Amino acid sequence: MRVALIRVALVAVLLGIWELIGRTANPLLYVPPSAAVPALGRLLRLESYPDLGEHLLLTVREIVVAYAMAIAAGLGCGFALGLNRLVGRAYGPILAALYAVPAVVWYPSLMLFFGLDAASKIAFGFLLGFFPITLAVLAGIRQVNTQLVTVARAFGASGLTVFRKVMLPSMLFTLVGGLRTGLALTVIGVIVGEVLGSKAGMGSLINHAYGLFRTADYVALVLVTLVLIVGSDAIATLVEHRAQRWTE
Amino acid sequence: MRILQLVSIAVILGAWEAVARAGWVDPLFVPAPSAVAYAFAKVAASAFAGLGDTLAKTAIAYVLSVVLGVAGGVLLGSVRPVRQAVNPFVIALYGMPKILVLPWIVLMLGFGTLPAVVYGTIHGVFPILVLVTGAVRDVDRSLLTVARAFGARRWQLYWKVVLPAIVPTVLVGMRLGLVFCLLGVLIVEMFAGVRGMGHVMSSLANGFQAPELFAATALVSAASIVIVLSLDALNDRLSHWRGDVR
Amino acid sequence: MSELIVVDAVDKRYVTSSGPVDALRGVSLAVGAGEFCTLIGPSGCGKSTLLGMLGGLVHPDGGRVLVDGRPVDAPDPRRVATVFQDAGLFPWRTTLENVEFGLELQGVPRDRRRATAVELLGPLGLRDFAGKYPRELSGGMRQRVAIGRALAIDTPIVLMDEPFGALDEQTRLLMGEWLLDIWRRTRKTVVFVTHSLHEALALSTRVIVMTARPGRIKSVIDLPMPYPRAMESSDLVALRAKLWSEIREESLRAMGEA
Numbered sequence: 117m118r119v120a121l122i123r124v125a126l127v128a129v130l131l132g133i134w135e136l137i138g139r140t141a142n143p144l145l146y147v148p149p150s151a152a153v154p155a156l157g158r159l160l161r162l163e164s165y166p167d168l169g170e171h172l173l174l175t176v177r178e179i180v181v182a183y184a185m186a187i188a189a190g191l192g193c194g195f196a197l198g199l200n201r202l203v204g205r206a207y208g209p210i211l212a213a214l215y216a217v218p219a220v221v222w223y224p225s226l227m228l229f230f231g232l233d234a235a236s237k238i239a240f241g242f243l244l245g246f247f248p249i250t251l252a253v254l255a256g257i258r259q260v261n262t263q264l265v266t267v268a269r270a271f272g273a274s275g276l277t278v279f280r281k282v283m284l285p286s287m288l289f290t291l292v293g294g295l296r297t298g299l300a301l302t303v304i305g306v307i308v309g310e311v312l313g314s315k316a317g318m319g320s321l322i323n324h325a326y327g328l329f330r331t332a333d334y335v336a337l338v339l340v341t342l343v344l345i346v347g348s349d350a351i352a353t354l355v356e357h358r359a360q361r362w363t364e
Numbered sequence: 365m366r367i368l369q370l371v372s373i374a375v376i377l378g379a380w381e382a383v384a385r386a387g388w389v390d391p392l393f394v395p396a397p398s399a400v401a402y403a404f405a406k407v408a409a410s411a412f413a414g415l416g417d418t419l420a421k422t423a424i425a426y427v428l429s430v431v432l433g434v435a436g437g438v439l440l441g442s443v444r445p446v447r448q449a450v451n452p453f454v455i456a457l458y459g460m461p462k463i464l465v466l467p468w469i470v471l472m473l474g475f476g477t478l479p480a481v482v483y484g485t486i487h488g489v490f491p492i493l494v495l496v497t498g499a500v501r502d503v504d505r506s507l508l509t510v511a512r513a514f515g516a517r518r519w520q521l522y523w524k525v526v527l528p529a530i531v532p533t534v535l536v537g538m539r540l541g542l543v544f545c546l547l548g549v550l551i552v553e554m555f556a557g558v559r560g561m562g563h564v565m566s567s568l569a570n571g572f573q574a575p576e577l578f579a580a581t582a583l584v585s586a587a588s589i590v591i592v593l594s595l596d597a598l599n600d601r602l603s604h605w606r607g608d609v610r
Numbered sequence: 611m612s613e614l615i616v617v618d619a620v621d622k623r624y625v626t627s628s629g630p631v632d633a634l635r636g637v638s639l640a641v642g643a644g645e646f647c648t649l650i651g652p653s654g655c656g657k658s659t660l661l662g663m664l665g666g667l668v669h670p671d672g673g674r675v676l677v678d679g680r681p682v683d684a685p686d687p688r689r690v691a692t693v694f695q696d697a698g699l700f701p702w703r704t705t706l707e708n709v710e711f712g713l714e715l716q717g718v719p720r721d722r723r724r725a726t727a728v729e730l731l732g733p734l735g736l737r738d739f740a741g742k743y744p745r746e747l748s749g750g751m752r753q754r755v756a757i758g759r760a761l762a763i764d765t766p767i768v769l770m771d772e773p774f775g776a777l778d779e780q781t782r783l784l785m786g787e788w789l790l791d792i793w794r795r796t797r798k799t800v801v802f803v804t805h806s807l808h809e810a811l812a813l814s815t816r817v818i819v820m821t822a823r824p825g826r827i828k829s830v831i832d833l834p835m836p837y838p839r840a841m842e843s844s845d846l847v848a849l850r851a852k853l854w855s856e857i858r859e860e861s862l863r864a865m866g867e868a
């Protein structure tokens with residue numbers, strides 16, 4: 117209880133300091149909460165950006181498509197590398213090496229190839245989300261108790277059955293965790309892609325507001341985007357909890 | 365194993381070269397590996413200069429991230445009330461895409477080295493902070509009791525027990541932090557047109573200079589891999605007392 | 611014989627989730643210099659708590675603990691060294707570095723503390739393992755390092771909390787012989803906590819039996835026999851029976867209560 121109060125107090129103090137700075141300093145740089153709230157209102161009433169809905173929808177669409185691709189490729193690659201020992205040991209290190217490269221280095225190439233449209237954002241989001249999912253599959257397979265597999269085989273279970281009834285349940289938890297991280301990263305990828313260069317989507321609106329020094333609108337856009345991000349993570353957490361209950 | 369990997373890479377490069385030469389892909393978008401190699405010589409000067417710039421900024425941001433991350437992590441890990449109050453914010457900030465504050469940072473700090481370093485630090489500090497906090501919390505209590513039994517004073521407990529105990533985790537965090545710092549610096553360079561590899565690659569992309577861009581991308585990727593692998597080797601050497609597999 | 615350690619009517623109470631628990635109540639005892647004093651009793655009788663008080667790690671709620679005439683309120687590495695049940699070696703330090711630890715804390719210069727540690731390795735039987743890490747050592751070896759660490763700071767008193775508890779029986783017996791040899795050579799005062807009747811009788815000059823919780827002194831048995839102990843001699847056999855009957859009584863009480 118006391119801890120919750122301390123946290124609330126911290127937030128209140130921070131907001132207070134921010135308000136103070138905002139009132140005395142350059143309004144182009146510091147937008148106090150008292151100015152951000154009306155800006156948010158203007159945004160939601162579609163006054164500052166009338167086509168907010170389209171942009172929001174586009175961003176969501178990009179995320180969904182990128183994520184679907186990341187799941188498909190991530191699971192496919194993960195199982196291909198994880199179930200076949202030779203393939204895994206050969207290409208695993210290459211995957212790990214690629215993971216050591218900050219993903220944004222691929223982005224200019226994607227922009228050159230796909231242009232400024234949604235495709236490059238989807239591709240980038242896919243790239244970012246793909247790795248954690250693959251790694252989660254690999255980790256999940258590694259932690260399956262081989263003794264359980266042996267027991268199942270001894271009872272005459274076929275390869276597919278072993279997979280469905282022994283491996284999958286044991287790795288479900290790790291897998292879902294990886295899927296959740298993958299979603300978070302896909303979202304980040306799409307938004308980064310939009311901010312770095314796009315004609316539409318939430319990131320482009322943020323860019324636009326920043327370019328015109330419409331700082332209050334920029335803050336409002338950031339808040340809306342944050343809601344989108346937190347919302348997607350909340351959905352993912354819900355699914356994760358459901359999955360946990362299934363595995364218990 | 366090595367042979368299989370090298371052969372696969374050679375096969376992919378060979379197929380790519382053949383496909384490009386046969387004209388099945390637009391050379392504007394997908395240049396042949398030979399064209400990329402050729403372009404590398406052309407663009408080497410600016411690419412290496414850009415890489416040097418980027419790495420310099422990354423180095424500064426990295427040092428800051430490590431210092432802040434370790435110091436903050438030790439503080440949060442040891443002082444329970446502070447941790448309980450602050451931790452949720454740290455976790456929230458860790459998960460938040462920092463790109464959202466980038467326009468504001470550039471607005472405030474302009475288009476120089478400073479925003480790149482600041483943004484890189486913001487990116488790199490969080491994984492280190494979170495990992496070190498966890499490691500300090502998980503230090504084996506009985507080791508602290510032993511040290512106290514032998515008369516260790518407060519600072520000695522930190523210096524001789526906590527810090528050596530968290531070294532493996534710090535190294536893991538440093539590996540993550542490095543990639544994150546580099547990521548942050550590159551993003552700023554691409555966003556704000558600041559000198560450096562990010563800007564070089566952005567310009568090449570805008571100019572549709574595909575072979576040069578691929579060459580530059582390969583260069584920065586190779587640099588990143590080399591640096592991270594070196595860190596891994598360092599990690600192995602410093603953690604050999606653990607004996608367990610990473 | 612001067613009384614080096616005095617425990618005067620000491621109480622200790624812990625607050626647990628199921629209410630307050632009296633670990634020790636009105637415990638008084640004295641240990642003279644050069645003795646090998648064993649504390650024995652059923653689980654939960656507070657012997658480790660009592661040892662913790664002697665080492666300055668636990669504070670009594672009532673009464674006081676005096677070492678060398680001075681009250682104990684913090685660990686005193688100049689007078690008391692402790693050996694713990696799980697060795698508690700620092701995994702990132704080699705054998706030598708672990709043995710040196712106490713000396714390092716006291717600011718002893720590198721060469722001197724290295725020399726002290728190296729010298730100890732001989733009697734510890736660890737000369738070939740100076741540069742090894744704890745994970746490379748067996749349980750018995752690790753305990754020897756822990757004992758070496760305690761001996762290195764050369765305190766008059768050494769406390770040992772079931773140091774051989776985690777070892778198999780054969781190793782325990784060998785370690786007991788070895789410890790006896792070290793003790794007789796160094797003439798230190800040892801307070802030793804154990805569950806083992808054999809250890810109590812084979813090693814100690816005095817055995818203190820504690821009651822079930824809340825712990826009190828049940829009885830004190832002096833063992834003036836010479837070393838090495840002839841465990842089959844009639845007086846030791848009789849003492850063993852007596853010791854066991856007392857401990858058994860308290861163990862049953864402890865179990866009945868639990």
